[in-house]
Amino acid sequence: MTTVAEPRLLGEPVEAYVPKLDPKQVIDLARQAGLTGRGGAGFPVGRKLAAVAATGRPAMVIANGAEGEPGSEKDRYLLTHQPHLVLDGLQLVARACHASALFLYAPPAALEPVRRALWDRRREAVSVRLAPAPSTFVAGEASAAAAAVVGGGAIPADKMVRLAKREMPTLVQNVETLAHLALVARHGAEWFRTRGTQDEPGTFLATVGGAVVNPQVVEAGYGVPLGELLAAAGGPSGPLSAVLVGGYHGGWVPADPELPVSRAGLDSYGATPGAGVVTALPASSCGLRETARIVEYLAGQVSGQCGPCLNGLPRMASALSDLAHHRIWLGMTSEVDRLRGLVTGRGACHHPDATARLIGSAMRMFHEDVTAHLKGECVAR
Amino acid sequence: MRLHIDRTACDGRGLCAELLPELLESDEWGFPMARGSSGVPEELTRAARRAVDRCPKLAFHLAPGS
Amino acid sequence: MTSDALWFVGRGSGVISLVLLTVVVALGIGARSGRTPFDLPRFAVNLLHRNAALTAIVFLAAHIISLLIDPLAPITIFDAIFPFSSTYRPFWQGLGTLGMELMAAILLTTLFRHRLGARGWRAVHWLAYLCWPVALAHGLGTGSDNNTWWLWAITMICLAAVAAAVFWRVSPRFDPPRRRVAVRPFEEVR
Numbered sequence A: 001m002t003t004v005a006e007p008r009l010l011g012e013p014v015e016a017y018v019p020k021l022d023p024k025q026v027i028d029l030a031r032q033a034g035l036t037g038r039g040g041a042g043f044p045v046g047r048k049l050a051a052v053a054a055t056g057r058p059a060m061v062i063a064n065g066a067e068g069e070p071g072s073e074k075d076r077y078l079l080t081h082q083p084h085l086v087l088d089g090l091q092l093v094a095r096a097c098h099a100s101a102l103f104l105y106a107p108p109a110a111l112e113p114v115r116r117a118l119w120d121r122r123r124e125a126v127s128v129r130l131a132p133a134p135s136t137f138v139a140g141e142a143s144a145a146a147a148a149v150v151g152g153g154a155i156p157a158d159k160m161v162r163l164a165k166r167e168m169p170t171l172v173q174n175v176e177t178l179a180h181l182a183l184v185a186r187h188g189a190e191w192f193r194t195r196g197t198q199d200e201p202g203t204f205l206a207t208v209g210g211a212v213v214n215p216q217v218v219e220a221g222y223g224v225p226l227g228e229l230l231a232a233a234g235g236p237s238g239p240l241s242a243v244l245v246g247g248y249h250g251g252w253v254p255a256d257p258e259l260p261v262s263r264a265g266l267d268s269y270g271a272t273p274g275a276g277v278v279t280a281l282p283a284s285s286c287g288l289r290e291t292a293r294i295v296e297y298l299a300g301q302v303s304g305q306c307g308p309c310l311n312g313l314p315r316m317a318s319a320l321s322d323l324a325h326h327r328i329w330l331g332m333t334s335e336v337d338r339l340r341g342l343v344t345g346r347g348a349c350h351h352p353d354a355t356a357r358l359i360g361s362a363m364r365m366f367h368e369d370v371t372a373h374l375k376g377e378c379v380a381r
Numbered sequence B: 001m002r003l004h005i006d007r008t009a010c011d012g013r014g015l016c017a018e019l020l021p022e023l024l025e026s027d028e029w030g031f032p033m034a035r036g037s038s039g040v041p042e043e044l045t046r047a048a049r050r051a052v053d054r055c056p057k058l059a060f061h062l063a064p065g066s
Numbered sequence C: 001m002t003s004d005a006l007w008f009v010g011r012g013s014g015v016i017s018l019v020l021l022t023v024v025v026a027l028g029i030g031a032r033s034g035r036t037p038f039d040l041p042r043f044a045v046n047l048l049h050r051n052a053a054l055t056a057i058v059f060l061a062a063h064i065i066s067l068l069i070d071p072l073a074p075i076t077i078f079d080a081i082f083p084f085s086s087t088y089r090p091f092w093q094g095l096g097t098l099g100m101e102l103m104a105a106i107l108l109t110t111l112f113r114h115r116l117g118a119r120g121w122r123a124v125h126w127l128a129y130l131c132w133p134v135a136l137a138h139g140l141g142t143g144s145d146n147n148t149w150w151l152w153a154i155t156m157i158c159l160a161a162v163a164a165a166v167f168w169r170v171s172p173r174f175d176p177p178r179r180r181v182a183v184r185p186f187e188e189v190r
């Protein structure tokens, strides 16, 4: 069933336990369970592990808990609540791809509980290096994490150039993904598949916030109805106009309680569950203003490397803010569309693409607001 | 072959777009932009290679695939 | 060839190489500006920079070889490899050897720059700013021409050309606004 019931990751804190599995067994388990990355992109874990293992070279493995998304709490919560589960998963992955260096990359505050957990496990001959993550938005991007743990700036790099450099193969996995893998190793792939949907098995952590009574981290199976997720956080605190799913790199969806939160369920809105950020927008707020504020923030989080992103995002932000604040000029909506096309696919990371996608979903979701704003009115109550 | 631009290195002075006008144009800030797809047709591979060689930032690459 | 002819070839190719080198350096500095000199297409500036550099190297080779085979010229292979070892005006002639070696370093790293990576290549390419004044000083200080008016004139013109390129490069109106902003709004980790 796809409900909020019976937490897995959020159950009782567990002690360290790493079953004796060989590399192939770990990869097979991840494959059979259908485990996907929980950091946002949702890439199949088994395939990623197999690719790194196939290089035959010792790899660098990074547990990524950087969580640059301002609305997201779940990685920090997990590291505090279940540090051993994350470390178990990290060790399993390390075994699967003959890792020679293990890192846990997270904001300094979230490293404290991990440090204590590592002290509990001091008898095991495994060394995990703790790397503090800066609190910037793109710090959690995989190549930014890989640069940061070896002492560089936490900024993304060009994927092709990085591969060509033939450095140590690097595997970056979100901390929640690792915790799920640890559970799969304990309970088996079949057990894992008893939650979620056929195509998207398992549970995920959602940070439910915005206009809800008790904002909190919630665990649910993929496909959970949106209304149930919101109810787990105390329910909406008033009438809602829309919900932002997937965080600032996500998309707007209608506040429909029946809407299944899964890739398949959200696809028609151009959204994905992403890293599980679910933010309810009260009907009293203007969706365009909220989006303009987010895009302004995202434009400020550009890492300053790629021309189209660096130049394009501030331009989109100002056009959108003009629209949100009734500074109307001729052709402003088509200019927004043009800029979205101009930045998409033209950065080293997907920051510009995701920003353009968010704006697109806002223009669709709030098209009545757009019409009203162009006439100098607003539909927010 | 297909064109690949390392956006973190490119300075947007537009040299490549001058050398490969068939495949690239400059956007309003000077940064190269593929006209259509980034695939390089057979007859333009030599010109593309020359453009790769001339990029002052070594930001311009030819990658396998289409 | 007579020794006289060799002497002229040696001196002439040295001067030509110096002038070409000046063109190369001036174009190299100017090319980093937002606008190209005389509104030439950017690729033309780029190709001119490269071709002038390669030609300068050819003339430099002629300069060195002709002086080496000239029985009257007081330099040896040894002097052409180890700077400041010559018995004849060791300092001024040593500058020539040093300049040649810097140029060789720049040439080799440029040939292999795609292997070397942008950072290493650029670091060595910066040596051009050392190489060019060294070559200029070598031209003035060595040989028997240092009291002729025309060598001084050429040197001055070279200096003026590079100064003009620097001026072109730094004048802000040649950098279009809203290009790359130099901010990296990131705290470094550790």
Ligand code: SF4
Binding pocket: A138, A155, A156, A157, A301, A302, A303, A304, A305, A306, A307, A309, A310, A346, A347, A348, A349, A350, A351, A352, B007
């Ligand atoms: S696309 Fe934007 S955020 Fe991503 S690396 Fe380039 S400049 Fe930075």
Ligand code: SF4
Binding pocket: B005, B009, B010, B011, B012, B013, B014, B015, B016, B017, B030, B031, B032, B054, B055, B056, B057, B058, B059, B060
């Ligand atoms: S030549 Fe190189 S640096 Fe210049 S615009 Fe093209 S890719 Fe960018």
